[in-house]
Amino acid sequence: MTKQFSVLTGGLLLAASLGAQASNTPDQARLTNTVDKTIHSLMQEYDIPGMAIAVTFRGQHFFYQYGDASKENNTPVTKETIFELGSVSKTFTGSLISWAQVTGAISLSDKASHHFQPLAGSAFDNINLLNIATYTAGGLPLQFPDEIDSNSKMVDWFQHWQPKYTPGTYRQYSNPSIGLAGYIAAQSLEKPYSMLVKNQILSPLGLHHTWFNVPAQEMKNYAFGYSKENKPIRINPGVLDEEAYGLKTSAQELIGFVDANIDPSRVGDSKLAQAIRATHTGYYRVGEMTQGLGWELYHWPVTLEQVLSGNSAQLAYQANKATELSPPEPPTDALFINKTGSTNGFGAYVAFVPQEQMGIVLLANKNYPNEARIKAAWQILKALK
CATH class of the missing domain: 3.40.710.10 (DD-peptidase/beta-lactamase superfamily)
Structure with missing residues (x-):
């Protein structure tokens, strides 16, 4: 060695x-x-x-x-x-989510759908950016289902997802959760992540x-x-x-x-x-x-x-x-x-x-x-x- x-x-x-x-x-x-x-x-x-x-x-x-x-x-x-x-x-x-907040593009208390209009009318009207950034959105899974292999399918999946728990009461470690938070931060800054x-x-x-x-x-x-x-x-x-x-x-x-x-x-x-x-x-x-x-x-x-x-x-x-x-x-x-x-x-x-x-x-x-x-x-x- x-x-x-x-x-x-x-x-x-x-x-x-x-x-x-x-x-x-x-x-x-x-x-x-x-x-x-x-x-x-x-x-x-x-x-x-x-x-x-x-x-x-x-x-x-x-x-x-x-x-x-x-x-x-x-x-x-x-x-x-x-x-x-x-x-x-x-x-x-x-760090990027935090930078977006420091520069005034977002607030962690904002509802997720506020910065990403395709989620308007979904469960994310009642879930804030802090929840998705800290895995407390209500039970988002560790991984996306295997069939979610494009951004359009991702958006559709989030639109139909329903929480198991009241947001902010349970933490479930999740790639889709913090991934969405980073994605929305980039959307708010109008540049690719x-x-x-x-x-x-x-x-x-x-x-x-x-x-x-x-x-x-x-x-x-x-x-x-x-x-x-x-x-x-x-x-x-x-x-x-x-x-x-x-x-x-x-x-x-x-x-x-x-x-x-x-x-x-x-x-x-x-x-x-x-x-x-x-x-x-x-x-x-x-x-x-x-x-x-x-x-x-x-x-x-x-x-x-x-x-x-x-x-x-x-x-x-x-x-x-x-x-x-x-x-x-x-x-x-x-x-x-x-x-x-x-x-x-x-x-x-x-x-x-x-x-x-x-x-x-x-x-x-x-x-x-x-x-x-x-x-x-x-x-x-x-x-x-």
Whole structure:
């Protein structure tokens, strides 16, 4: 197994004033040993061909690469290797929704049909944008039915959909739900969703190698994912795929987005900074987890067990009673913020703590259990303290 390591100083974060218990610089040998041990074990247990890890800690970036981006071609994973993010894409969707609100194009309290006239007269006359952005519309499913394979069929399906629950009372994790929220935000701004994400989020943050559609000149860096049968696989297009799970990027790029979330004040665009910070607002509590815009939040300090509970299959696949936070909990640095993401051939995990100025990205070209991702990230973050 190939393995590479590098460290960069600087980046988006300011060096913070430190408490008595921690140093600006982690014990690099301890961190590297922890990453090596954790990732080797993880890759062996779940037969993962390749992984890229990025750690940010108080102004320093640490990058680790393991294994193959393509087993067939023996192409090693590098800092530039592009992975599919799956539902980590929703955190960019949440950022665009937030940006649309900051710029006055929408309010989260607006009814969904107000900004998308084809839904006028449907159940969405009584469901607001916050509901669809936080999976509390009333039971929208995890995926569209298989036969929904075009925008016209999507609109017809939404027009006829009826909630199982009163909006705002249950959270049911759903690609159509947040996908529709992102779609409506783009409609309100009168530009294509992908163009808005590129121009209003990716480019201002310097994320120039993050893609919905990987261009020809970058295909050499695009890893193959591997199915349960270890067959090479990549994602297929689908309705609202860009809004729900469509981004591809490298660990090196994604840690820049984490930095922007750790300290939005360092973002040059003040409206974007405001929008990013607002995605950390808590709107609904479900068990141990509080739902933000794209991100899932926990009060810091938090235990591993609490984070595992908030990322359980129960929360991913079932409807769960949700408690509306009224008023919403404002953003604070004392949060553990995370998001998992998967496609059929890839598995991603992002977590960070603004108060500690630390964060981590785990990207793999295999879909493996969320619990294993979280435990691995937890072990690595512990090595920073």
